[in-house]
Amino acid sequence: MKNFALIGAAGYIAPRHMRAIKDTGHHLAVAYDNNDSVGIIDSISPQSEFFTEFERFLEFAHQLKRQPQTALDYVAVCSPNYLHHAHIAAGLRLGCDVICEKPLVPTPELIDELELVERETGRRVFNILQLRHHDAILKLRDKVSAAPADTKFDVELTYITSRGKWYAESWKGDPRKAFGVATNIGVHFFDMLHFIFGKLQRNVVHHSGEAKAAGYLEYERARVRWFLSIDANDLPDDVKGKKTTYRNIDISGEQLEFSEGFTDLHTTSYREILAGRGYGLDDARHCIETVNVIRSAGVAPAGPDSHPYVAALQR
Structure with a gap:
């Protein structure tokens, strides 16, 4: 049984990590968040220690190191995006491997x-890249690999996930802390x-705003027009009033359906990490490079390679 700490226990994603720790047969020894709305712990790991000051959490974690049976093995990081780097480094320096939510870091x-x-401490960082474990994604990857080497697929990615006024008031609405919509919901x-689809060859931004972003990405095996939004007004007419989220990925005329099968992907990710098959810093680098360019790139005019929604935005 491994001992875990969790940083960011009050966040939306934290319960998935708590359940993954429990479902893989391990122990959540201690959790930290400066917000005390963490009652979910009672239904998953009620005996876990909890702190609202990072200094007290850190001191307790150091005390646990005195006995091999209590020493922490892993630190799970679910804190706001801008704190990931500091919390990952703290976990490594505690002598732990670290499991971090995405985006790992901004740059x-x-x-x-x-x-x-990692080299200084001899410990490792793992990123939760759960879509890599989704059956539909794995089947599509096999299909692409089996296609003739010179085949490039035409992909249209549309993801609209409505957010209320609270979003702008939270850290998620602050580009200094969440790093923008393309990073926060798109990474x-x-x-x-x-x-x-392989390595990225071209990265063009056609729209960049607080609530939505769009662009064109060309990979070794695909040409991708993408649109991401947290604005409910962007929902298709046949979805408005019925659902708050619209996810559509069209690949050369075929729809990729992966709405189901998300429930246990964090647990699957944990099992892979614990078995020595987790995704580390090198695996996360490509998507971090992609969103870093998107944040800093100038906006190009709409054209034949832009998402259909972009033309309406630039009128």
């Missing part, structure tokens, strides 16, 4: 920095595209 330079801390899609 490739911070991946380089974490590689240094796992960009990782998925790389995982399926």
Whole structure:
């Protein structure tokens, strides 16, 4: 049985990590969040220690190191995006391997920095890239691999996930903390595209705003027009009033259906990490490079390679 700590226990994604720790047969020894809305712990791991000050959490974690049976093995990081780098480094320096939510960090330079801390501590960082474990994604990857080598697929990716006014008031609405909509809600899609279609060859941005972003990505095996939004007004007419989220991926005229099968992907990710098959810093680098360019690139005018939704935005 491995001992875990969790940083960011009050966040939306934290319960999936708590359940993954429990479902893989391990122990959540201690959790930390500066927000005390963490009652979910009672239904998953009620005996876990909990702190709302990072200093007390860190001191307790150091005390656990005194006995081999209590020493922490892993730190799970579910904190706001802008704190990931500091919390990952702290976990490594505690002598633990670290499992972090996406986006791992905002820039490739911070991946380089974490590689240094890995070497200094002898510990490793793993990123949750759960779409790589989804059956539909794995089948599509096999299909692409089996296609003639000169085949390039035409892909249209549309993801609209409505967010209320609270979003702008939270850290997620602050580009200094969440790094923008393309990073915050899109990074796992960009990782998925790389995982399926290979290396990125071209990256063009056609729209960049607080609530939506769009562009064109060309990979070794695909041409991708993408649109991401948190604005409910962008939902298709036949979806408005019925659902708050619209996800559509069209691949050369065929729809990729992967709405189901998400429930246990964090647990699957944990099992792979614990078995020595987790995705590390090198695996995360490609999607971090992609979103870093998207954030810094100038906006190009709409054209034949832009998503159909872009023309309406630029009128």
